[in-house]
Amino acid sequence: xxxxxxxxxxxxxxxxxxxxxxxxxxxxxxxxMHKLGCEVKIVKILVRNLEKAAKKVEDSSILTNDxxxxxxxxxxxxxxxxxxxxSPAKEYITQALEAGKHVVTANKDLxxxxxxxxxxxxxxxxxxxxxxxxxxxxxxxxxxxxQCLAGNHITEVMGIVxxxxxxxxxxxxxxxxxxxxxxxxxxxxxxxxxDPTADIExxxxxxxxxxxxxxxxxxxxxxxxxxxxxxxxxxxxxxxxAKEMGCTIKLLGVTRNTEDGIEAYVNPxxxxxxxxxxxxNDSYNxxxxxxxxxxxxxxxxxxxxxxxxxxxxxxDVFDIARNIQFNCCTRISCTCxxxxxxxxxxxxxxSYYLRLQAEDRCGVLAELTKIFAENQxxxxxxxxxxxxxxxxxxxxxxxxxxxxxxxxxxxxxxxxLKRVEKIxxxxxxxxx
Amino acid sequence: xxxxxxxxxxxxxxxxxxxxxxxxxxxxxxxxMHKLGCEVKIVKILVRNLEKAAKKVEDSSILTNDxxxxxxxxxxxxxxxxxxxxSPAKEYITQALEAGKHVVTANKDLxxxxxxxxxxxxxxxxxxxxxxxxxxxxxxxxxxxxQCLAGNHITEVMGIVxxxxxxxxxxxxxxxxxxxxxxxxxxxxxxxxxDPTADIExxxxxxxxxxxxxxxxxxxxxxxxxxxxxxxxxxxxxxxxAKEMGCTIKLLGVTRNTEDGIEAYVNPxxxxxxxxxxxxNDSYNxxxxxxxxxxxxxxxxxxxxxxxxxxxxxxDVFDIARNIQFNCCTRISCTCxxxxxxxxxxxxxxSYYLRLQAEDRCGVLAELTKIFAENQxxxxxxxxxxxxxxxxxxxxxxxxxxxxxxxxxxxxxxxxLKRVEKIxxxxxxxxx
Numbered sequence: 001x002x003x004x005x006x007x008x009x010x011x012x013x014x015x016x017x018x019x020x021x022x023x024x025x026x027x028x029x030x031x032x033m034h035k036l037g038c039e040v041k042i043v044k045i046l047v048r049n050l051e052k053a054a055k056k057v058e059d060s061s062i063l064t065n066d067x068x069x070x071x072x073x074x075x076x077x078x079x080x081x082x083x084x085x086x087s088p089a090k091e092y093i094t095q096a097l098e099a100g101k102h103v104v105t106a107n108k109d110l111x112x113x114x115x116x117x118x119x120x121x122x123x124x125x126x127x128x129x130x131x132x133x134x135x136x137x138x139x140x141x142x143x144x145x146x147q148c149l150a151g152n153h154i155t156e157v158m159g160i161v162x163x164x165x166x167x168x169x170x171x172x173x174x175x176x177x178x179x180x181x182x183x184x185x186x187x188x189x190x191x192x193x194x195d196p197t198a199d200i201e202x203x204x205x206x207x208x209x210x211x212x213x214x215x216x217x218x219x220x221x222x223x224x225x226x227x228x229x230x231x232x233x234x235x236x237x238x239x240x241x242a243k244e245m246g247c248t249i250k251l252l253g254v255t256r257n258t259e260d261g262i263e264a265y266v267n268p269x270x271x272x273x274x275x276x277x278x279x280x281n282d283s284y285n286x287x288x289x290x291x292x293x294x295x296x297x298x299x300x301x302x303x304x305x306x307x308x309x310x311x312x313x314x315x316d317v318f319d320i321a322r323n324i325q326f327n328c329c330t331r332i333s334c335t336c337x338x339x340x341x342x343x344x345x346x347x348x349x350x351s352y353y354l355r356l357q358a359e360d361r362c363g364v365l366a367e368l369t370k371i372f373a374e375n376q377x378x379x380x381x382x383x384x385x386x387x388x389x390x391x392x393x394x395x396x397x398x399x400x401x402x403x404x405x406x407x408x409x410x411x412x413x414x415x416x417l418k419r420v421e422k423i424x425x426x427x428x429x430x431x432x
Numbered sequence: 433x434x435x436x437x438x439x440x441x442x443x444x445x446x447x448x449x450x451x452x453x454x455x456x457x458x459x460x461x462x463x464x465m466h467k468l469g470c471e472v473k474i475v476k477i478l479v480r481n482l483e484k485a486a487k488k489v490e491d492s493s494i495l496t497n498d499x500x501x502x503x504x505x506x507x508x509x510x511x512x513x514x515x516x517x518x519s520p521a522k523e524y525i526t527q528a529l530e531a532g533k534h535v536v537t538a539n540k541d542l543x544x545x546x547x548x549x550x551x552x553x554x555x556x557x558x559x560x561x562x563x564x565x566x567x568x569x570x571x572x573x574x575x576x577x578x579q580c581l582a583g584n585h586i587t588e589v590m591g592i593v594x595x596x597x598x599x600x601x602x603x604x605x606x607x608x609x610x611x612x613x614x615x616x617x618x619x620x621x622x623x624x625x626x627d628p629t630a631d632i633e634x635x636x637x638x639x640x641x642x643x644x645x646x647x648x649x650x651x652x653x654x655x656x657x658x659x660x661x662x663x664x665x666x667x668x669x670x671x672x673x674a675k676e677m678g679c680t681i682k683l684l685g686v687t688r689n690t691e692d693g694i695e696a697y698v699n700p701x702x703x704x705x706x707x708x709x710x711x712x713n714d715s716y717n718x719x720x721x722x723x724x725x726x727x728x729x730x731x732x733x734x735x736x737x738x739x740x741x742x743x744x745x746x747x748d749v750f751d752i753a754r755n756i757q758f759n760c761c762t763r764i765s766c767t768c769x770x771x772x773x774x775x776x777x778x779x780x781x782x783s784y785y786l787r788l789q790a791e792d793r794c795g796v797l798a799e800l801t802k803i804f805a806e807n808q809x810x811x812x813x814x815x816x817x818x819x820x821x822x823x824x825x826x827x828x829x830x831x832x833x834x835x836x837x838x839x840x841x842x843x844x845x846x847x848x849l850k851r852v853e854k855i856x857x858x859x860x861x862x863x864x
Contacts, residue, residue, distance in 0.1 A: 020725070140576040147572075147575060151746025151750060295570070297570060298730075314583025315580040337466040338466075
């Protein structure tokens, strides 16, 4: 056992999560020696604006805007990267690893595209690279997958991994708001960023799905492999219709390890209202895991926020502190020892919800059902909702579990029907 | 890195969980080398009945009924104890640890009373002693508490940690069954054992609460410290009344780290029906954790069963395999470095539900409220349900959050009232 009494840490970034990490480490000061056998001390913080940052820390002499002074300091054992974005985060992390420093990050954008490269660099330099906070904030999920559930063949990981969109959908569901109104409220309350694109278009969730899939299936999945659709087209009408059918609409990230490859997608889906995920509301996140031994397990909690995300970061830092004490760094590093193909979205199987406006005349339903039949799409439910004042009937179709490609072909033909005015919504229905 | 290519394991017991571990290790055969850098091989299985056991394994030559042949075999690195009960499990585990063998167990009875002693013995002999499967079956909870959430001061752990009683209460809630009927069904379906005492009286849940409290609060809590009440007195009437008040009755294990000591108890409680635990049904378990950084987190899954429990056992075995490879055993051992007092149940604060039968005459309510007032018990709700055919009125009282001792004194006086025929139910109401 190496008796290192102080683990010296540099923090990159002092935004929301950075400030959280600073606070959590202070709150743990009296515990560390007992928990870890050493002290963890922030000795430098890289910030852009020294003056602004000075208000957030007790000793402003640890602030710097000079990365070189951190990476070249042999006293610094560990770097916590919380700047976000691809660059210069990637360069900084790479340089830190190459300098023999351990790295902890919450940067999902980066891990979802360059996880393998960074883990390889860490391995090469015999240091740890951990990223529990990159997925689902404070919720323990990476370590449970890599350790607690290591005795399983995981076949599915799915869940709600974006708090902003879950808040918006919750408001739409519970209070009948339309999308824009709910987004405005989320912005007002600080749940949505000034530019909400990454959240509402599903990109943020897609990054997390890529990371979860890689860890769960031991096979690399990157951001570009994930088929992504956001929630901007969801209307209060669809949420109401879903409710009438005993379902709730959630933005789900789904990844499955199937015989012919890995499926990975993010999109708004109908799930039965008695499914545990249906009652995960507001900005909460939850991840469902199915394994051949554990069956179903779910992990629920705060998917973002200052202290919850810092909880995950500090858990990683403490783990590395223990590894250093026991001289066993890289004990668990990259676990992608397989190389499965990624399935195209058109080859996945789902049940679908289609809402359209058509002329209210007999014959339309016959045309629709004919197109579906010709494309191997069997229908599970078809409801003519009502005739609108404009003389158009609203029709909702729920299909059985069918191939996406076949369904999309059918939809293409339906769009061309003269009597079909408009396809108002096309959603998937979650089925196990 | 120690290049040990085969980790040799002895299994003690080939009952439900033992058979599960056997299967899960076989299912992981092709994965192990990649995941762990070594193979994990069961080389001996201790059983009582060799003939019966022979039907469950491929190679019956690994079966033995001779413990000595296992503990004295220097080739065996790790012992998985799945016999259950205190003796001889404790002696076997102690001897194995003293012989330098790592031990994994699912034995909550033992860990809840002798956890510290066994962890100390392991530490002394520089071997690992892990018990993830002892709490909530397949659900990862011990490792998340010790690692992922290590940056938190955990203030509360509570949840549904017994599947049998949760199945019974679910049937009573959803189908209006009385306790005995639901217990009979649980027995018929294999959810309850022939002697269901440990489950229905809350003892099994109490053991898990002791272990969870010790791990979460870094301070030893043993089985005898937990105040325990089972579900045998719950009636369909109370479940119905609870529902009318927007609540569900669940057998909850609760432990809190408060300023004046640790609270630890198991009892049937009313929780709001919109609380995530209220929809954890059938034999599922779920554990809620509150920490100063992570806020609320919940872990949900199968709390028992062949393969789910084996999932947790094998997770521990794989962790030890990694520790052996990296020569870092005891990296995380006993984490009880504090010594908090245990609070008496009478000093805890809760809200209470009291149902009683009294003479249907004016004056009774006045007598009741006077006694409550004299004992510092303030009432939040009082409902006279109806007059029964026997001329007795049924009264339900919900108190505010009050001291248990004060409430129990009030109840003692109420019992003595001439006009009170019977106290039919006394339950606690979960409040954060």
